[in-house]
Amino acid sequence: MAGKSGNPSIAGRSGxxxxxxxxxxxxxxxxxxxxxxxxxxxxxxxxxxxxFPGVQDERILTVSGPRRYEVVLGERFSAQVFLxxxxxxEVRLVLPExxxxxxVQEIPVLISRPDGVVEVRLEMIARQAGRFIIDSVMIETxxxxxxxPPLLVEAAPSRGASVPFGARWRLLQDRVFQGQSVPVxxxxxxxxxxxxxESINVRPPQTGLFEEISGVGRVVTQSVAGVELFTIxxxxxxxxxxxxxxxxxxxxxxxxxxxxxxxxALEIPVEPLPPAVDLTGAVGRFDYSLxxxxxxxREGETGELVMHIEGEGNLLVLDFPRVSLVxxxxxxxxxxxxxxxxTESLLGYRGTRTxxxxxxxxxxxxxxxxxxxxxxxxxxxxxxxxxxxxxxxxLELLSESEERVGDxxxxxxxxxxxxxxxQPRWYRLRDLVWPFFFFLLGxxxxxxxxxxxxxxxxxxxxxxxxxxxxxSLVLGGFLFLSAGTIVPLLNQRRLLRAxxxxxxxxxxxxxxxxxxxxxDHPNHAGLHFNRxxxxxxxxxxxxxxxxxxxxxxxxxxxxxxREALQEASLYFxxxxxxxxxxxxxxxxxxxxLFAVWTLFWMLLLKRxxxxxxxxxxxxxxxxxxxxxxxxWSLGAEKAPEGVATATxxxxxxxxxxxDPWVExxxxxxxxxxxxxxxxxxIRTGSGLSGWVPKLDIWRLGADDEA
Numbered sequence: 001m002a003g004k005s006g007n008p009s010i011a012g013r014s015g016x017x018x019x020x021x022x023x024x025x026x027x028x029x030x031x032x033x034x035x036x037x038x039x040x041x042x043x044x045x046x047x048x049x050x051x052f053p054g055v056q057d058e059r060i061l062t063v064s065g066p067r068r069y070e071v072v073l074g075e076r077f078s079a080q081v082f083l084x085x086x087x088x089x090e091v092r093l094v095l096p097e098x099x100x101x102x103x104v105q106e107i108p109v110l111i112s113r114p115d116g117v118v119e120v121r122l123e124m125i126a127r128q129a130g131r132f133i134i135d136s137v138m139i140e141t142x143x144x145x146x147x148x149p150p151l152l153v154e155a156a157p158s159r160g161a162s163v164p165f166g167a168r169w170r171l172l173q174d175r176v177f178q179g180q181s182v183p184v185x186x187x188x189x190x191x192x193x194x195x196x197x198e199s200i201n202v203r204p205p206q207t208g209l210f211e212e213i214s215g216v217g218r219v220v221t222q223s224v225a226g227v228e229l230f231t232i233x234x235x236x237x238x239x240x241x242x243x244x245x246x247x248x249x250x251x252x253x254x255x256x257x258x259x260x261x262x263x264x265a266l267e268i269p270v271e272p273l274p275p276a277v278d279l280t281g282a283v284g285r286f287d288y289s290l291x292x293x294x295x296x297x298r299e300g301e302t303g304e305l306v307m308h309i310e311g312e313g314n315l316l317v318l319d320f321p322r323v324s325l326v327x328x329x330x331x332x333x334x335x336x337x338x339x340x341x342x343t344e345s346l347l348g349y350r351g352t353r354t355x356x357x358x359x360x361x362x363x364x365x366x367x368x369x370x371x372x373x374x375x376x377x378x379x380x381x382x383x384x385x386x387x388x389x390x391x392x393x394x395l396e397l398l399s400e401s402e403e404r405v406g407d408x409x410x411x412x413x414x415x416x417x418x419x420x421x422x423q424p425r426w427y428r429l430r431d432l433v434w435p436f437f438f439f440l441l442g443x444x445x446x447x448x449x450x451x452x453x454x455x456x457x458x459x460x461x462x463x464x465x466x467x468x469x470x471x472s473l474v475l476g477g478f479l480f481l482s483a484g485t486i487v488p489l490l491n492q493r494r495l496l497r498a499x500x501x502x503x504x505x506x507x508x509x510x511x512x513x514x515x516x517x518x519x520d521h522p523n524h525a526g527l528h529f530n531r532x533x534x535x536x537x538x539x540x541x542x543x544x545x546x547x548x549x550x551x552x553x554x555x556x557x558x559x560x561x562r563e564a565l566q567e568a569s570l571y572f573x574x575x576x577x578x579x580x581x582x583x584x585x586x587x588x589x590x591x592x593l594f595a596v597w598t599l600f601w602m603l604l605l606k607r608x609x610x611x612x613x614x615x616x617x618x619x620x621x622x623x624x625x626x627x628x629x630x631x632w633s634l635g636a637e638k639a640p641e642g643v644a645t646a647t648x649x650x651x652x653x654x655x656x657x658x659d660p661w662v663e664x665x666x667x668x669x670x671x672x673x674x675x676x677x678x679x680x681x682i683r684t685g686s687g688l689s690g691w692v693p694k695l696d697i698w699r700l701g702a703d704d705e706a
Contacts, residue, residue, distance in 0.1 A: 068151075068154065073157050079121075079122045081139070092141075093137065094137070096135035097135070099133065100264070102126060104123065108122050129164050130166045131229060132190065133150050133153075134153065167187065168189055170184070170185045172216070172346050175380065176268055177270065177271050178244045178270055179241070179242070183346050185216070185236050186233070186236070188254055189229075191230050193230070196234075196256065198255045200235055205247065207248075209239070209242070210237055211237060213237065216341065234254055247267070247268045247269075251265045279322070281318050282376065282378065283348075283377065284347045284348060285311050285377075289308045290305070290308075290391055292305050295395055297328075297361050297398070298361075300647075300663070300664070302686050303395065304357070304359075304686070305370055306355070307320050309352065310351070327366060328370065328395070329360055329361075330358070333358070334356045338351045339352070358686065370395070371392045411536065413533045413564050415530045418492060423526075490517065491517055494513050495514075498514055511531060511538060514527060518531065525551045528548070528550045529548065532545075532548035541666065542645060545574065545643055545669060549643070574669075578671055578684065578685040584636075586633040586634050586637060603616055641700045643668065643670070644696060648696040649692070650690035650692055651690055654691040662688060670684055673689070675694070
C-alpha cells in the first residue's frame with residue numbers, strides 16, 4: 001500500500017502525536033511525526049531518540065514535543081499518544097513498572113476519533129516530590145511493537161519550590177543466603193547536580209552484622225528529556241544476615257543542599273543455607289589447605305596444625321572445620337587474618353584466614369592422631385556446594401627415655417687454649433673504665449699542641465714539628481697507661497688445673513673451676529664457651545645450653561659458637577629452639593666512635609678552609625650514624641632471655657594458685673618479655689607464652705651483667 005500523508009487536523013493537540021504509515025510489508029513501514037503541543041506553550045522542535053536502556057534492536061517512535069513534565073505534589077497530569085489510521089482493536093498498551101512517586105489514576109483509555117486517529121490517554125498523579133523517570137512504554141499493533149522514549153516527571157512540593165532529590169537502598173546481589181556478606185549501597189537519586197552529602201543517618205539492622213566499607217559504587221549519570229540526572233553513592237555497607245527469611249534494613253536519611261531525603265525500608269529475602277554448609281557457614285569462593293609440621297612428637301615437644309583459607313566471601317564469620325585429637329592435648333589456638341572488603345567480585349571480603357593449633361603428646365609413647373572434618377562452602381553465584389574431604393594425620397609419640405634418633409654421638413668440641421683466652425678480644429670495651437677516658441684524647445691533643453706550638457721566624461715548620469711531637473707524646477702515654485688494662489688478668493693456675501682434670505675424665509670438677517673464674521670475669525665469652533664444652537662432656541644439658549648461648553650472645557661475630565650451640569641442642573633433643581637475635585658486637589661501634597671523635601679534634605688543628613669545614617661536618621654525620629648503631633647493638637645485646645632449670649609449669653596469670661596449662665622442659669631457652677613480682681612472662685621459640693616463677697628460669701642478659 002502507498003503511504004498516506006498525515007492528518008494535519010491533529011497538529012496542535014496536547015500530548016504525543018504518532019503517525020503510523022502502512023506499507024506493502026512490515027519492512028516498508030515508516031513512522032512520521034504529526035505534532036505535539038504542550039498546554040499553554042508552543043510546540044517544540046522534532047527530536048529523534050536514538051535509544052535508551054533496556055531497548056535494543058527495536059523500533060523507537062519519533063517524538064515531537066517535550067518529554068519533561070513539571071508538576072507539583074498531588075497534581076494530576078496526562079500523557080497522550082495519537083495513532084493515525086489504526087483500529088482500536090489493534091492497539092495493545094504495555095506499561096512499564098512505574099516509579100514509587102507516580103501512580104496511574106485510571107486504566108489507559110483508547111479513544112477512536114472520526115478522522116481515523118486513535119488517542120491513548122494516560123492519567124497519572126504525583127504522590128511524592130522529586131524527579132521520576134517513566135521507562136519506555138511499549139505499544140503493540142498489527143504492524144509490530146513500538147516504543148515511546150522515557151518521560152521525566154519533576155514534582156515540586158509547591159509552586160515555585162525547587163525539586164528535591166531522593167534516596168534509596170540498593171542491594172548489589174540478586175540472591176542472598178544466610179551468612180552471606182553482601183554489599184548494600186545508600187544512594188542519592190534524581191539530582192541534577194553533583195554534590196556531597198552533609199550528613200547521613202543509618203540505623204543498623206538487628207538481624208545481622210553491618211559494617212561500613214569503601215571502594216564500592218560509582219556515580220551514574222542518565223540524560224532524559226535533555227536533563228542530566230545523577231545517582232550518587234554516599235555510603236556502602238557489608239551486611240551479613242544471621243537468619244533466613246524476610247530481613248528488613250531500616251530506613252535511612254541523607255542531608256545535602258538543605259534538603260533531607262529519606263529512604264524506604266529495604267526488605268531482603270534471605271534463603272537458608274544447604275544442610276551441608278551448616279557446620280562452616282561459608283559462602284563464597286575459597287581455597288582451603290591443611291599442613292602439619294611434624295610426624296614424630298617427643299615428650300615435651302609441641303606440634304602445629306595450620307588451617308588456611310583464602311578467597312572471597314564471608315571470611316570474617318565463617319567457621320573452621322572441627323578438629324579431634326587422640327593421644328594429644330591442645331595447648332594453644334591462634335587465629336590470624338588479613339582481610340579487606342571485596343571490591344571486585346562483590347562477594348563480601350577478600351583475603352586470608354589462618355588458624356594455628358598447637359598440641360603436645362598426652363601419652364608417653366604410642367600413636368596419636370588428628371582428624372579434621374570436611375570443609376564445605378556455598379558458591380552464591382551458582383548455588384553449588386563444594387566440599388573438601390575430611391583428613392586424618394597420624395603421629396608417632398616417643399618418650400623421653402627412648403634412645404636419641406640415630407643413636408647420635410656427642411659433638412666433638414674442643415676447649416679454647418689459655419693463650420686464646422688471654423687475647424684482648426674477649427673483653428668488652430664498655431666493661432673497662434679507661435675507654436671512656438679515651439674520649440679525652442682528642443681535646444687533650446688539641447690543648448697540648450696549642451700550648452707547645454712555637455712561633456718560628458722561618459714560617460710554619462717549627463710549629464708543625466712541635467705538633468707532631470705533642471701528638472706522639474700524648475698517644476704514646478695513653479697506649480702505655482692502657483696496655484696493662486687491655487690484657488685480661490685470668491687465673492692461669494686455675495685454668496691449667498681445669499685442663500688437667502679434664503684429661504683425667506673429671507669434666508664436672510673442671511667445670512667448677514671455670515665457675516669460679518667466671519665470677520671474676522662474668523662477661524668473658526671464651527670462658528663461657530669452655531664452660532659449655534665441659535658441661536657437654538659431663539652430659540649436663542642445662543649448663544651446656546646456658547653457657548654456649550651466653551658465649552654466642554657475647555661474641556656474635558663468632559659463628560663457631562652458634563654452630564656449637566646448635567649441635568648441643570640437637571644432641572640433647574631440646575625442643576622449640578629460640579633463635580639467637582641478630583646483633584653486632586658493640587665494641588666495633590665504640591672503637592669507630594673513638595676514632596671519629598679524635599679525628600674531629602685533630603681536624604680542628606688545621607687552618608680554616610673549605611676542606612676543613614666539609615671534613616668536620618662529615619665527621620659529625622658519621623658520628624651520629626655510629627652512635628645509632630651503638631644504641632641498637634646495646635639493645636640487642638641486653639634483650640633478656642633465660643633457660644628453664646627444671647620442668648616448669650606455665651600459667652596464664654602470674655599466680656601460684658592458677659592452674660598450669662602447659663609445661664616446658666629443662667634446658668628450654670625462652671624469651672623474657674615482662675617481669676612482674678615473682679614471675680616472668682616468657683615466650684618459647686614456637687610462640688607459647690605464659691607466666692613462670694623467676695626461680696625456675698636461669699636468666700641471661702641484663703641480670704647477668706649486674
